[in-house]
Amino acid sequence: MEKLSAVHTNAAGKGFYGEFGGSYVPEELKPRLEELERAYENILSDQSFFEEFHRLLKEYVGRPSAITECQNISKKFGGGRLFLKREDLNHTGAHKINNALGQALLAKRMGKNRVIAETGAGMHGTATATVCALLGLQCTIYMGAVDVKRQAPNVARMKVLGAEVVPVTFGQQTLKEAVDAALAEYVKDPDVFYLLGSAVGPHPYPAIVREFQSVIGEEARRQFMEREGKMPDYVVACVGGGSNAIGLFSGFINDPSVKIVGVEPAGKGLDTGEHAATLVAGKPGIIHGFKSYVLTDEKGEPAEVYSISAGLDYPGVGPEHAYLKESGRAQYVAVTDQQALEAFSELCRLEGIIPALESSHALAYALELLPNLNADESVLVNLSGRGDKDLDTVLPILGL
Numbered sequence: 424m425e426k427l428s429a430v431h432t433n434a435a436g437k438g439f440y441g442e443f444g445g446s447y448v449p450e451e452l453k454p455r456l457e458e459l460e461r462a463y464e465n466i467l468s469d470q471s472f473f474e475e476f477h478r479l480l481k482e483y484v485g486r487p488s489a490i491t492e493c494q495n496i497s498k499k500f501g502g503g504r505l506f507l508k509r510e511d512l513n514h515t516g517a518h519k520i521n522n523a524l525g526q527a528l529l530a531k532r533m534g535k536n537r538v539i540a541e542t543g544a545g546m547h548g549t550a551t552a553t554v555c556a557l558l559g560l561q562c563t564i565y566m567g568a569v570d571v572k573r574q575a576p577n578v579a580r581m582k583v584l585g586a587e588v589v590p591v592t593f594g595q596q597t598l599k600e601a602v603d604a605a606l607a608e609y610v611k612d613p614d615v616f617y618l619l620g621s622a623v624g625p626h627p628y629p630a631i632v633r634e635f636q637s638v639i640g641e642e643a644r645r646q647f648m649e650r651e652g653k654m655p656d657y658v659v660a661c662v663g664g665g666s667n668a669i670g671l672f673s674g675f676i677n678d679p680s681v682k683i684v685g686v687e688p689a690g691k692g693l694d695t696g697e698h699a700a701t702l703v704a705g706k707p708g709i710i711h712g713f714k715s716y717v718l719t720d721e722k723g724e725p726a727e728v729y730s731i732s733a734g735l736d737y738p739g740v741g742p743e744h745a746y747l748k749e750s751g752r753a754q755y756v757a758v759t760d761q762q763a764l765e766a767f768s769e770l771c772r773l774e775g776i777i778p779a780l781e782s783s784h785a786l787a788y789a790l791e792l793l794p795n796l797n798a799d800e801s802v803l804v805n806l807s808g809r810g811d812k813d814l815d816t817v818l819p820i821l822g823l
């Protein structure tokens with residue numbers, strides 16, 4: 424099998440995508456990341472690792488996930504055809520399990536018995552607790568105390584799966600602080616494996632996460648080709664840290680005819696300041712040990728960000744997306760909470776699929792695009808997760 428993401432190196436150094444990425448970390452973290460990089464390079468040429476990974480993706484996660492054509496939506500909105508890549512059908516209900524499984528297998532290869540992870544909405548924490556139960560690893564999840572309260576069902580899931588959930592009580596007590604706390608523990612204990620949840624962080628994490636999520640793009644490309652005999656005209660995915668997006672995009676980056684669009688959360692509107700549209704409204708900077716686009720406050724610190732979907736509100740973004748934006752290969756746009764909610768309702772009512780609010784952002788952009796396309800043009804949206812977790816948020820807003 425061809426490996427898409429052998430470690431990226433350019434004039435700027437190892438792990439750089441253009442000027443973005445790299446590793447800006449305290450001295451004590453450097454040997455740990457080098458150990459991880461060596462282990463990662465070893466598995467890239469180890470067929471038995473990927474045989475086990477793909478066996479579990481098939482037998483445990485339930486891959487390949489389906490491609491679904493949304494004919495009722497196409498009928499209503501006119502223009503082009505809409506297809507979904509159904510990551511919502513995976514075990515635990517989102518794409519995050521692909522990466523959690525790959526990294527947990529890597530942890531075992533490295534002889535690490537304890538895994539730590541950060542989580543915001545609790546989806547990455549749940550995926551991590553799940554694979555740790557499967558593989559017999561001890562699991563500690565750092566979660567902002569505010570999120571522990573907001574995301575009670577996911578906290579319960581992590582606990583029954585055997586994970587310890589540690590509430591983080593400093594700062595805003597949300598995802599950024601959870602990452603800070605997990606990083607501090609990673610520095611302190613040389614025997615832990617830090618299972619990072621998105622295509623962010625210092626090198627080699629963005630490359631590792633891309634590798635394990637690239638199964639989305641590989642499958643989607645093959646499935647679409649088999650079904651339609653050609654490539655889709657657009658591939659669209661929501662962008663928080665950027666892992667489901669880079670997973671899908673990686674299958675199409677080398678096809679110049681395929682337009683690539685990442686969709687960020689514009690929250691209550693870009694002009695309100697209450698959003699998390701990092702690539703659309705941020706600027707280059709350093710966050711959590713890597714260079715990318717960042718949303719900052721007046722003091723130049725990572726800003727307080729907002730989105731209706733907890734999985735998208737991070738003030739940074741994966742470095743490869745910053746590169747794809749600047750190189751022009753991909754385009755990044757933003758849609759508001761309101762647009763995402765409307766798309767959420769359309770998919771529920773017209774297709775019988777309840778999408779995650781994160782994924783609804785990608786869907787909202789696709790619904791804007793469709794009427795402007797011809798009948799032989801198609802849009803493939805990554806449906807990154809299912810929306811059961813969002814019903815408490817959505818019901819009162821929809822007046823149901």
Ligand SMILES: *Cc1c(COP(=O)(O)O)cnc(C)c1O
Pocket residue numbers: 517518519546547620621622661662663664665666667668734735779781782807808809
């Ligand atoms: C976490 C999450 C996201 C955002 O994370 P990315 O790394 O940007 O993919 C998107 N969709 C769902 C369903 C999620 O759980």
